[in-house]
Structure formats: structure tokens, C-alpha cells
Amino acid sequence: MASSADKVFAPWEDAYEQPLIRFKNVTKRxxxxxxxxxxxxxxxxxxxxxxxxxxxxxKTTLMRMLAGFEKPTTGSTTLDNKDLANVPANxxxxxxxxxxYALFPHLSVYDNxxxxxxxSKMPKGEIPDRVEEMLRLTRLQKFAKRKPHQISGGQRQxxxxxxxxxxxxxxxxxxxxxxxxxxxxxxxxxxxxxxxxEKTGTTFVIVTHDQEEAMTVASRVAVMDAGVIVQVATPGxxxxxxxxxxxxxxxxxVNLMPGYAKISGSRAVxxxxxGQPPIYSKTDLTAGTKCTFAIRPEKVSISEEEPGEDVNKVxxxxxxxxxxxxxSTYHVELPDGKVxxxxxANERRIANxxxxxxxxxxxxxxxxxxxxxxx
Amino acid sequence: MRRLFLIAVPYLWLLALFLVPFAIVLxxxxxxxxLAIPPYTPTLDTSEGVWAGIRDxxxxxxxxxxEFLTGDDLYWKAYLSSLQIAALSTFFTxxxxxxxxxxxxxxxxxxxxxxxxxxxxxxxTSFLIRVYAWIGILGTEGYLNQLLLSxxxxxxxxxxxxxxxxxxxxxxxxxxxxMVLPIYAALERMDESLLEAAEDLGCSRTSAFWLVTVPLAxxxxxxxxxxxFIPALGEFVIPSLLGGSDTLMIGxxxxxxxFSNRDWPVASTVAVILxxxxxxPIILFQRNEQRLREEEDA
Ligand SMILES: Nc1ncnc2c1ncn2[C@@H]1O[C@H](COP(=O)(O)OP(=O)(O)OP(=O)(O)O)[C@@H](O)[C@H]1O
Ligand SMILES: [Mg+2]
Numbered sequence: 001m002a003s004s005a006d007k008v009f010a011p012w013e014d015a016y017e018q019p020l021i022r023f024k025n026v027t028k029r030x031x032x033x034x035x036x037x038x039x040x041x042x043x044x045x046x047x048x049x050x051x052x053x054x055x056x057x058x059k060t061t062l063m064r065m066l067a068g069f070e071k072p073t074t075g076s077t078t079l080d081n082k083d084l085a086n087v088p089a090n091x092x093x094x095x096x097x098x099x100x101y102a103l104f105p106h107l108s109v110y111d112n113x114x115x116x117x118x119x120s121k122m123p124k125g126e127i128p129d130r131v132e133e134m135l136r137l138t139r140l141q142k143f144a145k146r147k148p149h150q151i152s153g154g155q156r157q158x159x160x161x162x163x164x165x166x167x168x169x170x171x172x173x174x175x176x177x178x179x180x181x182x183x184x185x186x187x188x189x190x191x192x193x194x195x196x197x198e199k200t201g202t203t204f205v206i207v208t209h210d211q212e213e214a215m216t217v218a219s220r221v222a223v224m225d226a227g228v229i230v231q232v233a234t235p236g237x238x239x240x241x242x243x244x245x246x247x248x249x250x251x252x253x254v255n256l257m258p259g260y261a262k263i264s265g266s267r268a269v270x271x272x273x274x275g276q277p278p279i280y281s282k283t284d285l286t287a288g289t290k291c292t293f294a295i296r297p298e299k300v301s302i303s304e305e306e307p308g309e310d311v312n313k314v315x316x317x318x319x320x321x322x323x324x325x326x327x328s329t330y331h332v333e334l335p336d337g338k339v340x341x342x343x344x345a346n347e348r349r350i351a352n353x354x355x356x357x358x359x360x361x362x363x364x365x366x367x368x369x370x371x372x373x374x375x
Numbered sequence: 376m377r378r379l380f381l382i383a384v385p386y387l388w389l390l391a392l393f394l395v396p397f398a399i400v401l402x403x404x405x406x407x408x409x410l411a412i413p414p415y416t417p418t419l420d421t422s423e424g425v426w427a428g429i430r431d432x433x434x435x436x437x438x439x440x441x442e443f444l445t446g447d448d449l450y451w452k453a454y455l456s457s458l459q460i461a462a463l464s465t466f467f468t469x470x471x472x473x474x475x476x477x478x479x480x481x482x483x484x485x486x487x488x489x490x491x492x493x494x495x496x497x498x499x500t501s502f503l504i505r506v507y508a509w510i511g512i513l514g515t516e517g518y519l520n521q522l523l524l525s526x527x528x529x530x531x532x533x534x535x536x537x538x539x540x541x542x543x544x545x546x547x548x549x550x551x552x553x554m555v556l557p558i559y560a561a562l563e564r565m566d567e568s569l570l571e572a573a574e575d576l577g578c579s580r581t582s583a584f585w586l587v588t589v590p591l592a593x594x595x596x597x598x599x600x601x602x603x604f605i606p607a608l609g610e611f612v613i614p615s616l617l618g619g620s621d622t623l624m625i626g627x628x629x630x631x632x633x634f635s636n637r638d639w640p641v642a643s644t645v646a647v648i649l650x651x652x653x654x655x656p657i658i659l660f661q662r663n664e665q666r667l668r669e670e671e672d673a
Pocket of ligand 2 (some may be wrong): 060099
């Protein structure tokens, strides 16, 4: 176990901790369209909070309420226990990086970044240093004198990021901050962001479409669907123990097997396909119910011979192989036509792999490898 | 061949409709007044061959009219007063036009086309009739005075017609659309999230307006000012109909020289100098347009 010195960062588990941001039954309607539907959510100081969800689910709207550009239709938002209802955007210790960047076209990159600093209490003499620092951080030194229309899309994104970081606000809202960057630069910037957070203690709320990014940087992830938050948890918990089929399906790759669970002790016995043995899985359920068994492909083992010790095993033949370089995903077809995916690390070279198309194989997993979902 | 043709068309157009008439005016400005048809000498005499005729013609040209213009302070006063009236009314048009353009650009999308129509609508009736209508409004017995008197705001009728004020009103009214449209085009293109970004970075609404909206409308404002200033400088109908005798504008002087005095050479000289004065703002205007285009292409 971790010693008390390097205690895990988990303020949301501490009942005495005061959240920095508190959404209380917040609903936002545009006309008769409900963009945010009764959300209650706490975000704590120094968190790196990621919002994940399909396009149009309300991520930007949630951010805009924090920045002060939208007022909740009902419900309240507080920052540091102060009600935000009547605080205008320019009085909030919050900066936002816009999804559309919203760079000032008439100002140079340098002046865009300096814009917020010039409106702050920062002494005039310190502004150039701060801007230089931001330019260095986002690797834009060479472009300081250019106008936004004279730089590339990725560079513009970095200017927007630098501009929002410059004032070192208490809360930073990043709406898809790294979408236009290539993988290498994106990873570097992710680490820079985490570094900035370590140093300044800023709280980040970040919208991303990139799950890997959410997994890498976030302290917690909220998965949204149509104006509702479906689950809020640490990246690990979201991945390993999703609370619903929606979350399991949205994050990463998953095998979903709908069926019916009977409870026997601490295990569910799930009948899911005719002619197949039931699936055994550890669960908290206490009564039989319709359910979906969800298991990640990398938790399914694949072998030529019938495995002995695993609890759950099914036989099928290889239908398709997706080669991902370091991993391969085998699509295995069962006799009744259902397909289960199994993912294994490519320990050998591609020419020497153990299975190929049409090979009969066994799939197996333990009774703790998957989760039983009832939503 | 096709390309050559395409390039040649606008140049031929320019040649026929601008350069040839200008050359004729320039030529008359070097001539002397005469009681003849046409009312100036010398005229081209080609009896001894075209070239000899032209040589003979040019040898009789002189700058007498230009000297005359510098000598008589009426003309300088008219030019200066025109410049002043054009500049001031451009400024007033901006004062009135900017809020209108701003309001249009901020109006709900479905309203904008209608508002645009309302701005352009007056162009569908004759300019002359609309200026006459102002005589009916601004006269001592006019609607404006009647209204103000009946409201009890004034005791005696105001004299507006036949003063410079009426000229300013006429110019602002006539050229307003030329100011509104380019500013509207610039403001409408502006992304509203820029104002949110400015507020997010600590600006109040007012400072966001000065730091973001105004700079982004700048090119539209410049274009609008030129579009008003250039025609207003040579304006003739409005000062003649609304300005009365105490308004001195070069357009009116020009008209009088041509038609009352039938002094074509002096009138042509006045026109040539007016054009020379206008060339500076026209070139500046073209520069602004070109820069705009370059920025848009990038
Ligand atoms: N001003 C508005 N008027 C009407 N509807 C709006 C307005 N702003 C947002 N919406 C609607 O609210 C919903 C949520 O929008 P939002 O921008 O928050 O989505 P998002 O989750 O950020 O999507 P994306 O990932 O595509 O950016 C959308 O269906 C959108 O059409
Ligand atoms: Mg969005």
C-alpha cells in the first residue's frame, strides 16, 4: 500500500473536502430543447477533469456556463462556494480556450497572448516575460509577429491555448485543446499541461474526443450523453467498472453479451446464447434480471487447446484478424454466428503468429474479468 | 487569343468611358473661350493633313485658364469649402451609419435581409425627387417646422433650407447606404465568439467594443468614408437645390461655368483640377481595397 506521505490524490472521496465547482441540479434549455438536463456535479481544486461524450451532448454548453456565457435555466453553479449567477464573465477567475479558438484576427500572435495580461493587474514590465514564456511553452517563438491567418491550424490551436494559459487562472476550461495537433506534439503538450497543473495548482476542465488523452491526463472522467452525466469516475474505474452499457461501449473496445442473470452466491450465471454454456461472473446483484455481460477484448484469452482452469470458455473459429502493430484483435465467430473479440500482444513476428483465418480456437476468461451491467 | 480578349475588354471600356472623355476635357482646358460652336478655339483643322493639324493645334495651347483659376480666389474658396463640406458630411454619415450597420449586423439572422432592403429601397426612386422631397420637409413652412411648432419645441420657424445645414442633411441622407453597407459587411463577418473571448480575458463590454469590434470594422469604415467623400466632393445637385446662394461648392461653380457662362475652357479647367484633387483619395481607397483582398486571400 502507498505510504501516507504520497497519499493518492482523491479529494472526491474525502467528505470534508470543499469542491471548487459545484453544479446543483443545473438545467439549460435553448427554447424547448434541453441541452443540459438536471446535472449535479462537484469538481475539486487541482483536478484535471475530463468531459467525454458524443457530439452535441452538451460539453461546450457546460463549459460556457462556467465561463459565464450561458446562464443555467434552473439550478445553481458555485465557484469557491460563491454563487456564480450574477458574476459576469470578465469578473470570473476563469479562462476558456474556445473550440473555435476565437483568436483576434487583427492582432499578432504575441498581442493575442498578451491581450488578457494587459487587462489584468500585472505590471506592464512583466508582461513581455510572461508572453515569452507562453510562446516558449507552445513552441511559437518563431511566429510571434504573425497574424492568425498567417499560421497553420495546429499553430492557431496552440496560440489559443497559450492565450488561455497566460493569466494562470484558478480554473481553466479547455474545449478540445489538442485536437488539431499531431500525435507527438499532442503527447508533449499533454505532459506540459500536467506539468503546468503541478506547478500552478490550476484546476482544469477539458473536453476531448480522444479517449487515450482523457485516460492519460484526467484525474476523473465524466461521460455524458444527451445532456446527462452517465458516470463520473477515475479513468481506471470508468474503464474497468463502467456503470452502464453506454459507458462500456463509449470508452474503448468491448464485447457485449446481452442475456439473463440468475444469482448463485456472489456470482451471476448468465444465459446468453443457445447452445453455449452460461457465463459465470462475480457480481453485486442480488436478484435475477435481464443484463448485459461486458468484457474487454484484452481480457479474453485465445488458445488452440481447450483451457483447463478458466471458468468461462467457448469454442469458435477465427473470422478476422485486425493487426495493430503491437496488438492483434482476433474476431472469433461462434457456431451460432455471434462474434467475440480477443486481443493479444504480438510477441512474435506477424509471419509466425499462432492462429490464422478459419482456425478453430478456444476463448476463455475468468469470472472476474468482465462486468454484469443492468443499465 | 481568348485571354487577350478578356483582358482587353475592361481596358477598352476604361478607354472609351473614362480616358477619351477626360482627354477631351483636358484639351478644352488648354483652349480659349470663343463665340462659336463649339464655344472655344482653337479647333482641329485637318485641311493640311492630320499631323500638321494636330501640331498646329497643340502649338496654340496655353495655361491661361489655370493661371486665371489661381488668380481668382472664388475658385480656391469653392475647392476648400467643398473639401470641408465633403469631409464634415462624411464624418456625420459615419456617425449615423455606424450604429445602423452595427444594429443590422447584431439583428437576428431572419431580419437582416429585410433591414438591408430598407437601406437600399430609396435607390428605387429618383435621386432628384428625393432631394426635392427634402425641400418640402426643411422649408420654413415645411413638415419639420410644422411638427416642431405643433409640439411646442420652437416658437418661430427655423431657417434650415438654403443653408449649409440643409446640404449636410442632404448629403448624409443620400450617401448613407454607401457608408452602411461596407461597415455592415465587415461587422457581419465578425465572429461573435471574439467578443466572448475578449470578455473572458477580462474586458468589459465597452472595452471589448473598442478593442475588437472597432478594429475589425476599420476596413469597412475606411471604404465607406471614401465612398461618401469622393462623390460628395463634386456634388452639385444637393448644394444647388438645398444649399441656396451661401453654399459654395465646386460642383455648383462647375455647372455655372458650363451652362450659365458658357465658358467651357474654364469649366474644363475646374473639372481637371477637381479630378487631380480626387486622385489622391481614390488611390488611397484602391490601396485599402487591395489590402483587404490580400488579407482575405491569405
Ligand atoms: N445557442 C444555442 N441555441 C440553441 N441550441 C444550442 C445552442 N448552443 C448549443 N445548442 C445545442 O445544445 C446541444 C449541445 O451543444 P454543445 O455545443 O454543448 O455540444 P458539444 O457536446 O460541445 O458537441 P461537440 O462535441 O460537437 O462540440 C446541441 O444539440 C446544440 O445544438
Ligand atoms: Mg463542443
